[in-house]
Amino acid sequence: MPRTKLLEILFVVAAGLGLLFVGWAVFTGNTSAPPPASVLPTAAPTPTPTIPPPPTPTPQPITLTVLHTNDTWGYVRPCG
Amino acid sequence: MARRATKVKEERAASADVLLLDAGNSIYGDEYLTNHTQGQVVIEAMNLIGYDAMALGAGDFRLGLDVLQKRIAEARFPILSANVLAAGTGRPFVTPYIIKKVGGYRIAIVGLTDIEEAETILGDDANALKLLDPLETARRTVVELRPQVDLVIVLSHLGTQLNRQLADTVPGIDVIVGGLVTEWTSEPWRSQVNGTLLVEADVPSPGHAGRQIGVLRLQLEGGRGITGYTWENMTLTPDYSDDPDMNALLERYQNQ
Numbered sequence: 001m002p003r004t005k006l007l008e009i010l011f012v013v014a015a016g017l018g019l020l021f022v023g024w025a026v027f028t029g030n031t032s033a034p035p036p037a038s039v040l041p042t043a044a045p046t047p048t049p050t051i052p053p054p055p056t057p058t059p060q061p062i063t064l065t066v067l068h069t070n071d072t073w074g075y076v077r078p079c080g
Numbered sequence: 081m082a083r084r085a086t087k088v089k090e091e092r093a094a095s096a097d098v099l100l101l102d103a104g105n106s107i108y109g110d111e112y113l114t115n116h117t118q119g120q121v122v123i124e125a126m127n128l129i130g131y132d133a134m135a136l137g138a139g140d141f142r143l144g145l146d147v148l149q150k151r152i153a154e155a156r157f158p159i160l161s162a163n164v165l166a167a168g169t170g171r172p173f174v175t176p177y178i179i180k181k182v183g184g185y186r187i188a189i190v191g192l193t194d195i196e197e198a199e200t201i202l203g204d205d206a207n208a209l210k211l212l213d214p215l216e217t218a219r220r221t222v223v224e225l226r227p228q229v230d231l232v233i234v235l236s237h238l239g240t241q242l243n244r245q246l247a248d249t250v251p252g253i254d255v256i257v258g259g260l261v262t263e264w265t266s267e268p269w270r271s272q273v274n275g276t277l278l279v280e281a282d283v284p285s286p287g288h289a290g291r292q293i294g295v296l297r298l299q300l301e302g303g304r305g306i307t308g309y310t311w312e313n314m315t316l317t318p319d320y321s322d323d324p325d326m327n328a329l330l331e332r333y334q335n336q
Contacts, residue, residue, distance in 0.1 A: 058302040059184030059230070065091055065098045065297050066233070069084070070259035070281050071137070072102070072290035074109020074122050076081045076330055078318075 081125045081330065083316040085323035087293055088129050097183040100130060103259030103281075104137025104193070104237030107151055109289075113333050119143055119151045121333045127156045128329055133189050135235035136161040136174055137259055138197035145205050160191025160235055163217040164198070165210040173209055177221060179229055185300055186229040190221050192236040192246075194260055214238055215246055222252040231300065233257060243278050247271035254306060255279065255296070268296070268311045279311055291316050 091098050106126075107119040114122055119140075126134070136159050140148060152159050152174060162176035177190040195211035202209065214236070222232055232252055236243050237259035247256055251274045258280040269278040281294035292313055299308040 057184075059300070061299065061301040061307075062097045062183035062185065063095070063297050064182060064185070064187075064231075064300055065095060065295065066255065066257065066279075067088060067091060067098065067100045068103065068257045068279060068281050068294040068296065069101075069290070069292070070103035070105065070237070070257070070261060071139075071284040072106040072109075072122075072282070073111075073139070073284055074107060074114035074119060075111050075290035076113055076121055076125055077111065078083065078291065078316075 081129070081290070082322035082326040083318075083320035084290075084293060085125075085129050085326040086320050087314070087316060089323065091295075092130075099132050099180070099182065099187070099189075099233075101189070101233070101235055101257050102126070102131055102134040103235050103257050104135035104191075105139035105259055106134065106137065106290075107140045107148070108142040113330070117333060118147050120154065121330070123151050123154045124333075125326060125329060127154075128326060131157040132180065133157055133178060133191070133235060134159050135191040135237045135257075135259060136164060136193050137237040138194045138201055141198055141201045141205070145202075145208060160189065161193040162190050162221050163195065163212040163214045164193050165212065167208055167210045170210065177225065179225070183300070185231060187231045187233060188225040188229040190218065190225070190232065190234045192218060192234060192238055194238050194242070197260070214242070215249060218246055218253070219250045222250055226252045230305070231255075231298075235259075240278075240280065243280075244269060244271070247276035247278055248273045250274070255298070257294075257296075266313075268309070277306075277309065277311075281313055 088100055107122050134157060158175040158178050160177060161174050164173040165171060166173050177188055180187050192214045198211055199206045218234060225232060231254050233255045234253050235257050236246060239260040240262045243256050243258045248271050253276045256276060256278045258278055261280040261283045264283055279294050279296050282292035292315055294313050296311045297309060298306050301307045
């Protein structure tokens with residue numbers, strides 16, 4: 001094969017690979033180029049989506065009875 | 081104790097959603113059995129009734145720290161105080177609070193102890209403890225607990241005036257069960273600032289203690305918290321029969 005033809009094939013292959021890489025980079029947003037400077041005010045960053053915690057089941061209404069004593073002074077037998 | 085046990089059994093037979101609490105100054109006493117056993121009979125009786133928690137009252141320090149620690153170890157219920165620390169370690173002297181689940185509701189129960197009376201009673205033993213300001217401790221503890229629970233109850237052996245101050249100045253407390261009570265009230269006192277309820281069962285005097293039991297019924301509705309309440313202060317007259325199990329326990333101690 002003539003040398004010029006070989007160079008032509010290599011050039012075409014290289015150009016194809018280059019296009020393939022650019023296309024992949026654009027597709028994945030993985031370009032190494034810095035983002036263009038914006039003249040508009042920067043919008044607030046979008047909050048990272050989080051998975052909401054599972055809802056806590058609301059307890060049913062109840063009547064809670066609180067029995068309470070104080071200052072029994074150690075009396076274990078009826079007094080007073 | 082035997083009448084109290086009967087009343088508690090009645091309440092527990094009627095509903096599973098019952099808490100039994102004591103606001104402190106209940107282990108030490110000069111009644112013969114209590115004095116003779118250094119409070120052991122009281123702890124065993126409270127175990128038998130099934131108390132859920134008790135505040136550490138300053139008067140309970142009259143047992144001395146060593147004996148008190150033995151009684152605390154024998155109790156099958158927590159004896160609570162958030163503002164009494166061991167001086168050496170800076171760790172709580174007793175459990176500061178518990179969280180219990182009743183009827184699907186998470187309920188924090190925090191203990192507080194009157195530090196001025198404790199210092200007087202403890203004398204030199206006070207050096208073994210670090211006594212913290214109860215209101216500041218309550219504020220810090222409630223901030224920590226409030227997001228975790230549906231209801232905050234403070235078992236507070238601070239006395240009527242300081243308990244009212246606690247209710248007015250520390251937001252986030254639903255109910256204060258008070259001890260060291262100095263005045264009778266026919267209804268719960270309620271803070272106009274935070275809506276906190278203060279209930280107190282007994283104003284004891286020598287020869288007249290341990291006869292009263294407070295009965296607070298709270299209507300709890302999901303995220304709305306307390307939607308209603310009733311309270312009564314009952315005197316355990318001879319109309320209440322003695323619980324036979326309690327009588328048997330006391331007889332056993334009497335015959336030792």
